[in-house]
Amino acid sequence: MIDKVIIIIIGMGIVTYITRSIMLSLDFKITKNCQVFLSYIPFSILSALIFPCILVPGKELNTTLSNHYLIAGIISIFIALISKKAVVTVIFGVTIMIFIKALSL
Amino acid sequence: MINNHFIEGLKRTFPLFIGVIPFGLAYGISAKTAGLNLFQTVLMSLIVFAGAAQFIAIEMMKLKSWIIAILITTLVINLRHILMSLSLKPFLSKYPKMLTLAIAFGIIDETFAVSSLYFTEKKEGYISFLFSSAVLMYFGWVGSSFLGYVLGEQIQDPLKWGLDFAMPATFIGILIPQVRSRNIMNTVVSSAITATILKLILNNPIFILFGAIIGAFVGYKSERSGL
16 A cells, blocks of 8 residues: 555656646747747746745745845845856855854844 | 766756755755655655645645645646746757657756756757756755755754855846846846735745746837837
8 A cells, every 4th residue: 555645746746747848748839929928938937036035035025134135135136247157146145145144143 | 968068057057056955954854844754755856856846745744635735736836847848948849859858857947047048048958958957956956855854853944054045146146147138127027026926925936937927928028019
């Protein structure tokens, strides 16, 4: 008898794989208009991953100095603008985050 | 398969590999607390490979939710992958279908983020880049899930170290330098506003999908009409 947890895991695996593969398994032509729309998806997804994460770190909007993610996020944005390099942004961003956390303990 | 793009994939994914470790540790600890055994905990990471969905599934198992409810929640949370693989489709269409269906397993937020921008930059898709990126993230996720379970209570809240910031920081580092046109700017701003508001209202990771659709639509409109 397979336990309930294993059924859940396999079910989740199938559902998740379908969301990842369905568009690649179907054969269809992507229209010009759709291609323009899709060309903006990388930017919009990144934005949707970044900003809610730094503006709403928990369940509520926090735009005060007590929001470490927001402070480190804004500094990281400036570093990214100046350095134009992801590696530099991460190293500085994480260092600043650890520093802020250490200071506020 | 091992070429410059493969190496480049490893390089550009590395900060995200570091960034996923605290989340994997936290997942391992939370699965242990929920009463899963080591095999089940690691198996879920091996088979599902989706952070947000796994965290929520564990919470739902604790509450003794119905299996179907857990599966529907998983589907809703992971709907954004449909948009990601659709956006990668034009770049991958030159490869054999079986190969793209295999690589589809590795399409997660992190691998999509680095790959889609790399492909956009090069104006061409490279499956070896996506492959090396996915392999690295897979090792990071599965390995840290295992460690989280084994080390358990010995590690104090890994999401409070500050290392979890590696993920948003990398995303900032790859997105911000690419905001070179007004259309992209409009996309980024509208997606940020939509996603943030919906996160507050819905309290479910589906806000990423809605933010992404609205943002891309605004980008499209702004390119077409010159907003």
